[in-house]
Amino acid sequence: MRTPIFLVIILVLQSLSPSSSTISSLTKGSSLSVEKPDDVLVSPNGVFSAGFYSVGDNAFCFAIWFTQRLHDGSHTIVWMANRDQPVNGRLSKVKLLKNGDLILTDAGQLDVWSAGTGNRSISKVQLQLNNTGNLVLLGSESKTWSSENSITLWQSFDWPTDTLLPYQRLTRYAKLLSSRSRSNYSSSYYKLFFDNDNFLKLLYDGPVLSSLYWPDPWLIGWQANRSPYAYGRERSAVFNASGHFQSTDGLEFSAADYGVGVQRRLTMDVDGNARLYSLDETKGRWTVSWQAMAQPCKIHGICGPNSFCTYLPNEKSEAKSRRCACLPGYNVIDPSDWSLGCQPNFTTPLSCTVGETDFIQLPNTDFYGYDITIYYNYTLEMCVNECLNHCDCLGFQFEYSSSKVYLDCYPKRLFVNGYRSPDFVHHRLFVRLPKDLLSSDTEPHERLPNASLSFYIKPLRNLSLDCSHQVISWLDRSYYKKPKQNAVLKFMVSFAFALAGFEIVCICTVWCFMYITQLDRSGVARQRLLKLNTGFRKFTYDELKKASRNFSHEIGRGGSGIIYKGVLQDGRVAAIKLLINEANYQGEEEFMVELSTIGRLNHMNLIEMWGYCVEGKHRLLVYEYMEYGSLAETLSSSQTLNSLQRFDIALGTAKGLAYLHEECLEWVLHCDVKPQNILLDGDYQPKVADFGLSKLLNRAGGNSNSSFSRIRGTRGYMAPEWIFNLHITSKVDVYSYGMVVLEMVTGKTPMTGHHTSFSNDGEMMEVRGLVNWVREKISENGRRKGSDSLGKIVDPKLQGEFDVAKMEVLVDVALRCVEEDRDARPTMSQVIEMLLRHENDR
Structure with missing residues (x-):
């Protein structure tokens, strides 16, 4: 019986073994063929592979990639030799010639790439792929290979494409250049490089325009925490296996999941952002552990000329986090490629004749660069006149400088790098358009204060941040220069029109009042x-x-x-x-x-x-309908939320509140944040509910200028501002959020086992609630953090099984949010930033 079993084992092992042997290196005269899928170099540790990689129909590139497939079956490319000139799927080869040169041929005829290492004096040459992902061409005069007698003739680490690997240096002679898209690997317009000032920068180098956008271009030298002084002519940047990055200009950071044992890469992404990624091998997914730009709309070139970017930072999908929209009077050129921007609806150039053009106002909008000139301490009327005096002026930026306490005027010759955000409280853009275009495509809107006439405009579309339906209004025509007219005739015509208008308004008012009054009797009008x-x-x-x-x-x-x-x-x-x-x-x-x-x-x-x-x-x-009901029900039930679920609930709730506070052009305060108003769907993802006690804040008044007719909220979650009758701001929601997070961590309600009392005049005399209990338990160990102190406060339902790092972060964030001084509390967007630093610990 042993012989058949032995044969069966041999057959099974043969069936499980690879159908081809691994190629470890290339020597003189050998080659890799595009027609042989098994012609692949593999690093000794098996992490990296090199060979022909399909980039389209009958299109291949010689590349290096991570051997492990991702969750969707794809590979991660880290280097390409011919990204801009793919070769044919037949007869194409990578050859190591006898003269020592490494070349790539297309269809056996055209040489499309070469390492440039032809040297007949070297007798032995070998191409190998190292464990670091570096493809190295070694040469030696000796007939036997050893590390002592070989020299490096060429290596892929010296010629990066869009990705750096650990210990691969980015120098003054190299750059990272983004790909066109996730499926098109050809060179695009975004690059990470060292400039002549020794700074590591991000540049948009488009077909027509180019501009630096990271660090912020208006920062000089030390303002960006960079040093222009490099030792000699050396400029380099590198990160190690633990995820620590260091550059000669002073830029230094560490991955959010800092530590060894993780595969990492730094990539110049297709959207113009440089990101450090870490590989979750069990899930087959890359997670972002650092990125250069926290606000994608600051990246230049994403939305082309005559268009602007709006930003949704709480969207999980990168594709949904940014949206582009055309300026009024302009149409998109290609909806599938917003980098081309928008073109004017009008065919003839803007007229220099006074009175033939007008302006439309966009609040909270900024276009960086390409100013005709800059005028400081200007009134709006002066800025209008300056733009009208320049035939090439397409409009102007008008903004209030809080640091200098006056208004600045920036007439524009081009509209590029547009960004619309509620953060731009003092930024307004005025777009200059022909009057005939405006009058032919209008809808009525409200009249501006102090305006001499009523103005009309069609509402802008695709403004993703405009969740309050705020209308865009015309600039007051009284600012414009007008030709002299006969005063008597003007008065008579104006009086006649005014009298006729008054009669029409009176008649319509009476009729509408009677009609609405009749409808209101049955409730139909409402x-x-x-x-x-x-x-x-x-x-x-x-x-x-x-x-x-x-x-x-x-x-x-x-x-x-x-x-x-x-x-x-x-x-x-x-x-x-x-x-x-x-x-x-x-x-x-x-x-x-x-x-x-x-x-x-x-x-x-x-x-x-x-x-x-x-x-x-x-x-x-x-x-x-939310399947798992409220967070309060879940915490009090037999159902146990693990530490990862509690972290996700805290993060999702923060994103919802940050959207209310900061991402709408009309801010919203919830005013009753508590576990009962946080609902959980089938995946335990949170949704903030119950806006019955919310208070809308008009953006023009600022989010701190609010009045409330009564105290709002639930005892235990209410901020001290309600008790002391102080100004109510978005920080009341931050306080309530902090109490909710503490309740999630500890499993205790805010007033569990403690006492709160107030004097008659409303002053808080003693507060011994959940906040003090948590602080006392942490301080008992003589430190704020640590598994010992956490074990005393974490919900007993978890039975000591929890992610220490995530619970530490939640406690730290919560205690910051419940500070009695509202100025000491973070904003909800800052809360998100603190939580996202640790999200990749999963």
């Missing part, structure tokens, strides 16, 4: 207004009563209403919120606030609303 403003579906009360089985399945309740589970007619499972106290003013006010607020918001970490009901005294809202 319902029509709601439908117009929100766009949601309007349900009848009977529909929702039937969907919820007569409101029989209660799944939650709060101060403003009770939530029931229901099934709509189209089969969707919904959460139906029935507002309580609906007959009084407060209930209807909260309904209107919640409906109007949610109607302006759209984010993956905010609850999605499907419809509403306004019928008699009934006020109902229809939401998407």
Whole structure:
């Protein structure tokens, strides 16, 4: 019986073994053929491979890649010899000639690439792929190989394409040049290189324009924490196996997952950002452990001329994190390639004749560079006149400098590097357009204050940050120069028009008042207004009563209403919120606030609303149904959230709140952040809900200039500002968020086992709650961090099994958020940054 078993084992081993042997090196006269898929060099450790790599239909490049496939079956390319000139799938070869030169031939005829190492004086030459991913051509005069008698004739580390590997130096003679796209490996316009000032910089070098964008181009030398002094002529940058990067200009950073045992690469990505990646070998995915640009819209060239970029930093997908839009009066050239920008709708150049062009205003918008000149301490009227006096002026940037306390004027000859963000509070762009174009494509909007006439404009489209439907308004025509006119004739015409207009307005006002009054008697007008403003579906009360089985399945309740589970007619499972106290003013006010607020918001970490009901005294809202209910329910149930899930919930909630605070042109405060208002979907991803107590803040007034008619929130999660009657800002939500995170970490509610008391005048006399308990437990060990102190405060349900690094981060972030001094608390975007530094610890 032993012989058959032995034969079976031999056959099985043969069937499992590779069909071809691994090629370790090339010697003189040998070659690799594109027609032989097995002609691949493999590093001794098996991590890297080199050979022909398919880059398209019948198109191949000689490349080096990570041998391990990613989750989608693809390989990660780290170097290419002929990225801009792929070779044919037949007869193409990589040859190591007898004269010592390494060449790549296309279809056996044309030499498309050469290492340039032809040297007949060297008797022995060998090409090999090292464990570092370096393809090295070695030469030796001796007939036997050894490290002592061989010299390096050529190596791929000296000629990087878009990627650096550990210990591969980027020098003054090399650069990283991005690819055109993730599937097109040819050279693109973004490069990482050392400039003549010895600085490591990022450059957009387009077919027409070029500009530096990292570090910030307006920073000089030491302002960017860089040193222009390099030793001799040496300029180099390198990172080691642990993920520590160091450059001769002073740039230094470490990977978020710093440490050995991880495969890493630094790549000049197709979107113009330089990123350090770490490989999760178990999942087959690369994760970002450092990046040069935290705000992708600051990268030049992404949105071409006459267009601007808007940024959604909380989107997980890179493709969705940036959006481009054309300036008014311009159309996109190629929707599939926004780098080409937009072209004007008007065929003739802007006229230099006074009165034939006008301006349109875009708030919160900045275009960097290409100024005709710069005028300091200018009024808006002066800036308008300067632009009108230049025939090549396409518009101007007008901004308030808080440091210099005056206004600056930047007339533009080109509109490039556009960026629209709520951060640009004092930045306004005025686009110059022909008047005939403007008058032929208009819709009415509100009149500007102090404007002599009413102005009209079609709303801009694709403004992803404009979640408040803010309109763009015309510049006051009173600023423009006008030709002299007959004063008497002008007065008579104006008086006639004014009188006729007044009569028309009076008639229309009376008619509209009678019509709306009649409609209001039955509530129809209000319902029509709601439908117009929100766009949601309007349900009848009977529909929702039937969907919820007569409101029989209660799944939650709060101060403003009770939530029931229901099934709509189209089969969707919904959460139906029935507002309580609906007959009084407060209930209807909260309904209107919640409906109007949610109607302006759209984010993956905010609850999605499907419809509403306004019928008699009934006020109902229809939401998407969240499978795992609220965070409060999950924490108090037998279901145990692991440390990774708690970290993800904290991060997702922070992203939702940051969107409310900072990414809308009309800021929103939630004012009641607590576990009951954080809902969890089927993947335990959080969505912030219940905006019934939210407070909209007009952007023009700033997010700190708010007034509230009553205290809002839930005891235990309320910031001290509510108690002391202080100015209410977005930091009240930050405080509440910190309390929620502490509750997630500890499993204890804010007031568990502790006492809070207040004096009659509202001053907090003693607070011994969850915050002090956590701080005391941490300080018992004489330090803030560590597994010993964490073990005393982490939720006992975890039974001591938790990710120490992630829980440390959550505690640290939470304690910063619950500082009594609101100025000491971080913003929600800063909270996201702190959490993302540790997200790759998974």
